[in-house]
Amino acid sequence: MYGVNTVALNASMMAQQQNVPSIDKNSEEAQIREQTDAFESIILKMLMDNAMKNQEDMFSDQKDPGDKIYKSMYREELAKASSGGFGFSQMLFDYLSENR
Numbered sequence: 001m002y003g004v005n006t007v008a009l010n011a012s013m014m015a016q017q018q019n020v021p022s023i024d025k026n027s028e029e030a031q032i033r034e035q036t037d038a039f040e041s042i043i044l045k046m047l048m049d050n051a052m053k054n055q056e057d058m059f060s061d062q063k064d065p066g067d068k069i070y071k072s073m074y075r076e077e078l079a080k081a082s083s084g085g086f087g088f089s090q091m092l093f094d095y096l097s098e099n100r
Contacts, residue, residue: 036092041083
C-alpha cells in the first residue's frame with residue numbers, strides 16, 4: 001500500500017515530467033476552460049499511466065524498443081481527447097469562476 005508521502009512524491013515527479021499548465025483565475029472564461037481542460041488531461045494521463053504500468057502485451061512476446069514511447073504518446077492523446085468530460089475540469093472551472 002502506498003503511503004501519503006509516496007503518492008505525493010510520485011505526483012510531484014510526474015508533474016515535473018509533464019508540462020503543467022498554470023491557471024490564471026483572472027483570465028477570460030474561455031481561457032479558464034482551456035486551462036482547466038489541460039489540467040484534467042494531465043490528471044487523466046497520470047491515472048492511465050499508473051493503471052497500465054504493468055500491462056502485458058496480449059498479441060506479441062517481442063518487446064519493441066519504441067513500445068513504451070508509443071503507448072505513452074497514445075495515452076497522452078487519449079487523455080487530451082477525453083479531457084473536459086470527467087468532471088475535474090468542471091469542478092475546477094466552477095471554483096475559479098466563483099472566486100474571481
